Amino acid sequence: MSDYNRQKIVESVPQKGFFGHPKGLFTLFFTEFWERFSYYGMRAILVFYMYYEVSKGGLGLDEPTALAIMSIYGSLVYMSGIIGGWMADRLFGTSRAVFYGGILIMLGHIALSIPGSMAMxxxxMVLIVLGTGLLKPNVSSVVGDIYSLEDNRRDAGFSIFYMGINLGGFLAPLIVGTVGMNYNFHLGFALAAVGMFLxxxxxxxxxxxxLGLAGTYVSNPLSADEKKKVYPRIGLGAVVIAILVAVGIPTGLLTFDSFIALVGxxxxxxxxxxxxxxxxxxxxxxxxRSRIIAYIPLFIASVMFWAIQEQGSTILANYADKRTQLDFMGLDISPAWFQSLNPLFIIFFAPVFAWLWVKLGDRQPSVPQKFSLGLLFAGLSFLVILLPAYLGGTDSLVNPLWLVLSYFIVVLGELCLSPVGLSATxxxxxxxxxxQTMxxxxxxxxxxQAINAQIVKFYTPETEMMYFGVIGAAAIVLSIILFILSPKIQKFMKGVR
Incomplete structure (x- = not known):
């Protein structure tokens, strides 16, 4: 997108109207709020739906398989953003991508709400993966469009937007999780569909x-000649994939293990x-090009961070269900409720971090330094959760406050890394x-999460301390290396802070 078009977009958006930010932030805040309500509501009960017995309304899968599927599913959800980003950049713009993606997500949740077979x-999963790929990266990209590159409100705006994401993520496990776990899994999935519709x-x-013109420009549209080549290739690719699946499954070449390896x-x-x-x-x-070089170590650091954070819906969800004392202080805790901790802490502390970055102004840590802090907290969150096994063994149930503390620490890291990463991108x-960069x-x-699908199988109550300790220590070592390299990375960013 040219600087001229970028300026036209900014001028078309009312620049005041939502907590001192552009009015378009209201639309994007609540669109993403409801999309995240639907996604995190579904995710709060999905792993339990997979490994609970059929007599309890589940699919009856074994726990390692269910945990691996959750990681693979999460990986494909974010991987599909490549398709969504390419379509937005080359075909129809980010606004239409958000709309089409929302429809596919809603249909996916409707399919989950229908009792049926593994086929359903x-x-x-296919519908939700494709829909999230269209919506998720592009709604964030539109947030960037409504601010000029020199606007000091930009990072704070992304933090407010991130707060909206997590407000939906906080309410969803409490509402969808309670309905799904206490009454019926499929009714819970239906509530997720309603959320996306809203x-x-x-x-x-x-x-x-x-939003004015935000999201309407196609930044790098296909030429007429390119369209003639691309559409047949897309069709041919779909046919080839269908043939490979049709041949691979009956012959045993396409198994669950080989699919995990392929996604990895x-x-x-x-x-x-x-x-x-x-x-x-x-x-x-x-x-x-210089900025791309600077982006590479930030990308690697974010992979390490999300490898820890995303285990909140797999390993820590299983930990909440199997290892945690759920009858606590007279309260019967649902294991799905722990999924609300991460967004709850973000709701409270996102405004604090947004205020802090604005208050510090030019004195705030650089982007690479913020990433290194994020990794440090992520590593500490895993070292904390190994302490109960060290102090009391792996046979007794763990006080739920240990799990609360672990979620809290990783949130501090998330607020240093995730909204800052969105803005820096x-x-x-x-x-x-x-x-496409988004x-x-x-x-x-x-x-x-592709890496997690490979490593979650190593987690057992017996290997608990080793599992959390190795991953946590690796994150801390990487955070120290990144902090040391921060000045060099900053130079490659060519003026971007």
């Missing part, structure tokens, strides 16, 4: 007035391809790859 379960209503009825390869390989293509593109300037992105940011989460 996997149909819902998000679509907010977006459709307020975008014209609040994609999780690591796709970011490498993305960085290479953007760096070598003739549409990328010398300054933008929009500023470091090459102009011709704006939406997809690359979410690929860090995809890579992390």
């Amino acid at each position: 379960f996997f149909v819902s 998000g679509l209503l907010v977006f459709v009825f307020t975008k014209k007035k609040n 390869i994609l999780g690591i390989g796709l970011p490498i391809i993305y960085f290479t293509v953007m760096y070598r593109s003739p549409k990328t300037t010398e300054v933008e 929009t500023k470091l992105a090459p102009a011709a790859f704006s939406a 997809s690359l940011w979410f690929l860090a989460n995809a890579a992390a």
Whole structure:
């Protein structure tokens, strides 16, 4: 997108109207609030739905398989952002991508709400994966469009937006989790579908007035000749995938283990391809190439961070269900409720961090330094959760406050890294790859969960201390290395802070 078009977009958006921020932030805040309500509501009960017995309304899968599927599913959700980012950049813009994605997500939750076979379960997963790939990276990209690059409100705006994400994430496990765990899993999934429907209503009825031209520009549209080549290739690719699946499953070549390995390869390989293509593109300037180099260590750090944070819905969810004392102080705690801790802490502390960055101004830590702090807290959160086993063994139930403390510490890291990473991505992105670079940011989460799918099988109550200790220590070591390299990385960012 040219600087001229970027300026036209900013001028078309009312710049005051939502807590001192552009009015479009209202539309994006509540669209993402309801989308996250639907996603985190579904995710709060999904792992339990998979491994609970059929007599209890579940699918009856064994626990290691259910944990691996959760990680693979999470990886594919974020990996599909490549498709969504490419379509927004080359075909129809970010606004339409958000709308189409919301429809697919809603249909996916509706499919989950229908009692049926494993086939219906996997149909819902495909719909939600594709829908989230269209919506998730592009709604964040539109947030970047409504601010000028020099606007000091930008980081604070992303923090407010991030607070909206987590407000939906906080309420969803309490509402959807309670209904799904205490009454019926499918009724819980239906509530998630309603949430996405409400998000679509907010977006459709307020975008014209609040967003102006934001999301309407196609930053790098396909030429007529390119369209003639691309559409047949997409169709051919779909046919090839269908044939490979149809042949692979009956012959035993496509098994669950081989699929996990394939996703792991994609999780690591796709970011490498993305960085290479953007760096070598003739549409990328010398300054933008330098910023891509600076982005690489930030990407690696975010992979390590999300590998720990995303285990809140897998290993720590299982820990809450199997290892935690759920009858506590006269309260019967649902294991799904622990999924609300992360967003609850963010709701309280996101405004504090937003205020802190604005208050510090030019004296605030650099982006690489904030990332190193995020990694440090992530590592500490895993070292904390190994202490109960060290102090009391692996046979007794753990006081739930240990789990609360672990979630709290990782949130401190998340607030140092995630909203800052969103903002930095929009500023470091090459102009011709704006939406796709946001997809690359979410690929860090995809890579992390692809790695998690490989390592969650090593977790057992007996290996608990070793599991949390090795991963936590690795994150702390990486945070120290990143902090040391921060001044060098900052130079490659060419003025971006």
